[in-house]
Structures are given as C-alpha cells and as structure tokens.
Amino acid sequence: MIEAFTQSFMLRAMLAGILVGFMSSYFGVFIVQRRMSFMGSGLAHAAFGGVALGILLNTEPLWIAIPFTIIASIGITLLKDKTKLGSDTSIGILFAISVALGIIFLSLKRSYTADAFAYLFGSILSVQTSDLYVTIILGIITLLTLFRYWSRWAYTSFDRELASTDRIPVTTDDYVLNILLAITIVISVKLVGIILVAAFLVIPAASARLVAGTFFRMTIISIALGVISSIAGLFTSYLFDLPSGATIILVQAAIFLISVIYQKTSAQESI
Amino acid sequence: MNDIAIEVKNLSVIFTRYSALENINLGIPFGTFVSIVGPNGAGKTTFLKVILGLIKPNHGVINVLGKSAGELSPFDLGYVPQIKTLDRTFPALPIELVSTGLNAKWPAAIGKDDNKIIMDSLERVGAGNLARRPLNKLSGGELQRIYLARALIRKPKILVLDEPATGIDWIGEKDIHKIIDEYKTDFNATIIMVTHDWESAYHHADFVLLLNKVAVCFDKPEKAFTEDYLSQTFGHVGHKHEMLFSGRHHD
Numbered sequence A: 001m002i003e004a005f006t007q008s009f010m011l012r013a014m015l016a017g018i019l020v021g022f023m024s025s026y027f028g029v030f031i032v033q034r035r036m037s038f039m040g041s042g043l044a045h046a047a048f049g050g051v052a053l054g055i056l057l058n059t060e061p062l063w064i065a066i067p068f069t070i071i072a073s074i075g076i077t078l079l080k081d082k083t084k085l086g087s088d089t090s091i092g093i094l095f096a097i098s099v100a101l102g103i104i105f106l107s108l109k110r111s112y113t114a115d116a117f118a119y120l121f122g123s124i125l126s127v128q129t130s131d132l133y134v135t136i137i138l139g140i141i142t143l144l145t146l147f148r149y150w151s152r153w154a155y156t157s158f159d160r161e162l163a164s165t166d167r168i169p170v171t172t173d174d175y176v177l178n179i180l181l182a183i184t185i186v187i188s189v190k191l192v193g194i195i196l197v198a199a200f201l202v203i204p205a206a207s208a209r210l211v212a213g214t215f216f217r218m219t220i221i222s223i224a225l226g227v228i229s230s231i232a233g234l235f236t237s238y239l240f241d242l243p244s245g246a247t248i249i250l251v252q253a254a255i256f257l258i259s260v261i262y263q264k265t266s267a268q269e270s271i
Numbered sequence B: 001m002n003d004i005a006i007e008v009k010n011l012s013v014i015f016t017r018y019s020a021l022e023n024i025n026l027g028i029p030f031g032t033f034v035s036i037v038g039p040n041g042a043g044k045t046t047f048l049k050v051i052l053g054l055i056k057p058n059h060g061v062i063n064v065l066g067k068s069a070g071e072l073s074p075f076d077l078g079y080v081p082q083i084k085t086l087d088r089t090f091p092a093l094p095i096e097l098v099s100t101g102l103n104a105k106w107p108a109a110i111g112k113d114d115n116k117i118i119m120d121s122l123e124r125v126g127a128g129n130l131a132r133r134p135l136n137k138l139s140g141g142e143l144q145r146i147y148l149a150r151a152l153i154r155k156p157k158i159l160v161l162d163e164p165a166t167g168i169d170w171i172g173e174k175d176i177h178k179i180i181d182e183y184k185t186d187f188n189a190t191i192i193m194v195t196h197d198w199e200s201a202y203h204h205a206d207f208v209l210l211l212n213k214v215a216v217c218f219d220k221p222e223k224a225f226t227e228d229y230l231s232q233t234f235g236h237v238g239h240k241h242e243m244l245f246s247g248r249h250h251d
Helices: A008-033 A037-056 A061-082 A087-108 A114-121 A129-148 A150-158 A160-165 A170-192 A197-211 A215-239 A244-269 B044-052 B094-103 B112-124 B140-152 B170-187 B198-204 B227-234
Strands: B004-014 B019-029 B033-037 B059-064 B077-080 B158-162 B190-194 B207-212 B214-219
Touching: A008 A037, A008 A129, A008 A150, A008 A170, A008 A197, A008 A215, A008 A244, A037 A061, A037 A087, A037 A114, A037 A170, A037 A197, A061 A087, A061 A129, A061 A170, A114 A170, A129 A150, A129 A170, A150 A160, A150 A170, A150 A215, A160 A170, A160 B077, A170 A197, A170 A244, A197 A215, A197 A244, A215 A244, B004 B044, B004 B190, B019 B044, B019 B059, B019 B190, B019 B214, B033 B044, B033 B170, B033 B198, B044 B059, B044 B077, B044 B158, B044 B190, B077 B140, B094 B112, B094 B140, B112 B140, B140 B158, B140 B170, B158 B170, B170 B190, B170 B198, B207 B227, B214 B227
Parallel strands: B033 B190, B033 B207, B077 B158, B158 B190
Antiparallel strands: B004 B019, B004 B059, B207 B214
C-alpha cells in the first residue's frame, strides 16, 4: 500500500483526488439544493466537446475544454435568463450541441484516440503535473469563495426572491457559480470521467443532506464525504486495477446508502 | 411631503404580453395600515415587488421613504413573503432564517450577541420555543411567525406582507394581526398588507387599496368597501357583494 505513494503518478492522482473531491462536493450542495443536477451532466458533456477539440488540435485537451465548458455554462445561463425556456431545456440544447461537436471532432481525427476513452471513464494515469497546478489554483479560488460567496449562494438557494430583496446580486452570483462549476467539472473529468462526473457532484451533497440539519453542516459533511470517498476510491482503484471514476462513485454510493439507513433509523428513534 | 412614506406617481408595469399595473397614483402616509385587496392577477404582488425594488416600473416613479428604489436600503423594509414559496427541502432552522433579517446573508454560525437579538425577536412573536426546530417541520402559522420575526428584527419603518393569513387558522390569524398592530403602534410603522380577507382589511386597515391593474379606490375602509367600488374591482359576479362587516373599524 505504502509503495503506491512513492510513485509520482499515484501522488499526483491522490492530491488531485483530494482537491476535486473537495471542490465538487462543495459546489454539489448548491447543485442539490437548486435542483441543478442536470447542469452537472450538461457541463460534463460540454467538456466532452472541448476535450475532443483539444485531441483534434493535438494540444492538451484541458486547455481547450476549460474555455469550451465555460462558454457552454454562460450559454446555458444566458438562454435561461433571456428566453422563456426553462434551465433543463437550455441545458438539453447545449448538451446536445457539445456532444455532436465532440463526435464530429473525434471523427475528423483519423488516428487512434485512446485519450478520449481516458476522459470518458477517468484514469489515475492521466493526471499530469500541469493538471495539478490548475487544480491547486482552482482549489484556492474555491476556498476563497467560502468566505465571500457561500452565504450569498446559500441565501439565494434558500429563497431567490428573499435574497434579491436584500440586494444580493443573484444573477451575477449565478454566473460566478456556474463558471467555477464548469472549471471544476473539467478538471474532475480526468479522474472521474465524463460519464460519471455529474454523480460525483451530487452524491456527497445528497448524502450530507440526509444527515445535516443546517446548510452549513450539510456543506462541511459533503466536503468531508467528497474528500474521503476520493481517497478511498483511488486506493481501491489502484489496488484492484479498476477505473478510478467508477470506483470513487461506488464508494460514494456506499456512503449514500449508509446515510439513508442512518436517516431512517434516527427518524424512527425520534417517533 | 414628509408625512408620506410611499409616493407613487403615474406608475405602470408592463410584462411581455400584458400590463400588470396601469397608471397608479397614490400617497401612503407614515404610520398607517394599508390593506391591498383585489382579485387574482390584479397586480397586488407586483405592486409589493415594486415597493421592494424587485420590479422596476416601465413608467412613472415610486419613492419609498423619500428614496428611489436604488437608494433604498434593504433594512428600511421588512418583508413577509407568502409562505407557500418556502423550499421545504432546504436544511434550515428558524433561528437561521431570522438571522437573515439581521445580517442580510445566510449564516454559517450564529454568534452569542446575534443569538440574543434573534431570540428576543422570536419571543416577541411567541415563537421562542421554535428557534431550533427544523423549518420543514413547522405548520403554516408557525412559519408565518418566523417570517414575521425575521421582518421585525430590522425594526423597519415599512412592513410589507403578502397574504400573511393564508393557510392559518382563525386564532393564529388574530394573533398575527395583534403582533402587527402592536408593532405599528410602538414604532409608528407603515404597514402594507395584501390580503384576501375583506373582514380583516376592514377592521385593521386605515386605508384600503382596491386594485385591479388600476387603483380603483384608495380610501378609508368604510369608503372603499362600497358596492360600487367592489363591483369595479371584482366585476359583477351575479350577486350583490354582501357587506357582512360587523363592529366598527378600529383606529
């Protein structure tokens, strides 16, 4: 077990796992309370379009996927705000466009695209040192939002209108949240994979919701579960040579099951 | 002019396909209780949102406490929304909701000093025992008290309430009216309340605004609640609007 840490790829993966576990489970609480889980799914598929373009252009896919997904995120928020369409419809449209573009980009690349599979399912081996730098920078930004934005996002999640009457800039705050969410999804994709990243955002927060009585506790518990499940999932995935994303998600699912049982038992005890 | 809390001139609000409010002109004096009465879709909630600065009028002006919507501080107004808007899946405690009235942000933790002020506000509305009960476990009447505590903790000069009595039993409603009347007297506050309850509007309000896109009447209850004005507001519904108000309107 210990020798795993002496290998640089595993060290990188573990550090990245802890950071993306923290960020995605932190943003996940807002996703869950605002019923935006489809947004996570939509942005993950937008990331696929970006990754595919990166592969086609023979550059590091992350550098293309980040702006690509940010544009999709702004597009979704704009469509929702400026038209009569609901957010699910806006997400559905940009989701489809991004996947269609991704498929076209990959088909234009005539050579073998093994990279694309790593992005679809997640891989410990795929985390590079440059990815780690981006992750650390975003981790610091996310940590800073805890002080400036958490209480505003929380207030808006509770009641958008009430927050507006207190002059919280709810629309601007939405853009900030959705852009940070887009970047978090892109950098989580390498470990977790495009297919499962939406679940990665939602499960720790949903588990925390079941056991927490206040939104702050929900946030702290969600972050703890996100980090723990990333570490445990990465270890298991390394030991049994399993895809990292799927393993992390199954660890989260086990935690979620325990939360459901805990909630049921404590509800019965209080009767 | 200084005795006017809310001044509205030629105010119109037009949404994409229809106009919600048309050419409203009125002045609400300080320290008065105004009930807004009208049918569904009459623009009552829209009017409250204009006062709160959530909706900008397409035409005309509104001055609240002598300030435009942009200049107004959120602490100048206390707002009690309709409780049906509450998201019951959100993990929150009454003490946290009331703290948003104090600090205009969602709390991570509540300090000792804030805790005392919040508890005083909850005690004032008779909800001290509910401080740490999950919000989603409260009845409509209990929730309404929490929202009222949240609004009153600001000691606002203007208290705005959107159908506070809906879904509350008779005793709860009497109690909430008593708290509002006491607050009005103690702080010389202006109360603006949307209500479907003509009887409570008649007994508690100093002025009644009969609204149906236009301001049909803005006057004292005994002058506003006449067959003619009610017909203009609610339309003819095949029977005479029976006025069953008992007792005198109390000042």
